[in-house]
Amino acid sequence: xxxxxxxxxxxxxxxxxxxxxxxxxxxxxxxxxxxxxxxxxxxxxxxxxxxxxxxxxxxxxxxxxxxxxxxxxxxxxxxxxxxxxxxxxxxxxxxxxxxxxxxxxxxxxxxxxxxxxxxxxxxxxxxxxxxxxxxxxxxxxxxxxxxxxxxxxxxxxxxxxxxxxxxxxxxxxxxxxxxxxxxxxxxxxxxxxxxxxxxxxxxxxxxxxxxxxxxxxxxxxxxxxxxxxxxxxxxxxxxxxxxxxxxxxxxxxxxxxxxxxxxxxxxxxxxxxxxxx
Ligand code: 8Y7
Numbered sequence: 001x002x003x004x005x006x007x008x009x010x011x012x013x014x015x016x017x018x019x020x021x022x023x024x025x026x027x028x029x030x031x032x033x034x035x036x037x038x039x040x041x042x043x044x045x046x047x048x049x050x051x052x053x054x055x056x057x058x059x060x061x062x063x064x065x066x067x068x069x070x071x072x073x074x075x076x077x078x079x080x081x082x083x084x085x086x087x088x089x090x091x092x093x094x095x096x097x098x099x100x101x102x103x104x105x106x107x108x109x110x111x112x113x114x115x116x117x118x119x120x121x122x123x124x125x126x127x128x129x130x131x132x133x134x135x136x137x138x139x140x141x142x143x144x145x146x147x148x149x150x151x152x153x154x155x156x157x158x159x160x161x162x163x164x165x166x167x168x169x170x171x172x173x174x175x176x177x178x179x180x181x182x183x184x185x186x187x188x189x190x191x192x193x194x195x196x197x198x199x200x201x202x203x204x205x206x207x208x209x210x211x212x213x214x215x216x217x218x219x220x221x222x223x224x225x226x227x228x229x230x231x232x233x234x235x236x237x238x239x240x241x242x243x244x245x246x247x248x249x250x251x252x253x254x255x256x257x258x259x260x261x262x263x264x265x266x267x268x269x270x271x272x273x274x275x276x277x
Pocket of ligand 1: 059063064097116117118138140186188189216217218219220222257
């Protein structure tokens, strides 16, 4: 499988790719404030690319529970200068972590390649923007909204419901005009799921990988890893996060979204060796 982007860029998914997280929010839960200024963002981006990231996911709206909502203007002001800087300096694939149709349009125009929307293009205007932009999009499952999603997640059958949602949403997006080859799916670990739900999804990940779309997973430093390791501080979860990324890749994920690129790349080299054996 291969993703095709604007400006002649392509990404071969025959081996799992690393998406490095670049937060440009003042309140992100695990590296808040560290990359606020442009120079720091560029440094962090350069490091992730040198360590093996082929996609950089830039987010200006924190989706952690209790995060303050941000205006479209503010989100654009945080993200767009960084997109422009990265575009000028690096030959990497730039992903916009946003649900905001205005930022989707301005960000792609500024040089970004992919839309990563935790709300699956369900905000007014988002689906239309994605159709018109003709870029790859990641559709993610979430129960509830970031503000309240972890309060009382409930499913009859989480794996079934998440899979049904993703397939239904992918079909809706295709019917609206997004090409099938531009759709990536993501079960949305820790977005309105209990610890048990999250591990059921991980267990059944091969079923998601068998769907006719590339699969993206994001477990990096998340609470589901804290829950089984007694690592209370997200910053302590580097090792277990890299292990989780390897498990996902081994179970069929095409893209792993991570904070710790170096450690993830080390573990993925095991998978490469195993595949080539
Ligand atoms: C995910 C994500 C976040 C994820 C995709 C965090 C933006 C929370 N998690 N995007 N974004 N998948 N596609 O802890 O799991 O990184 S933000």
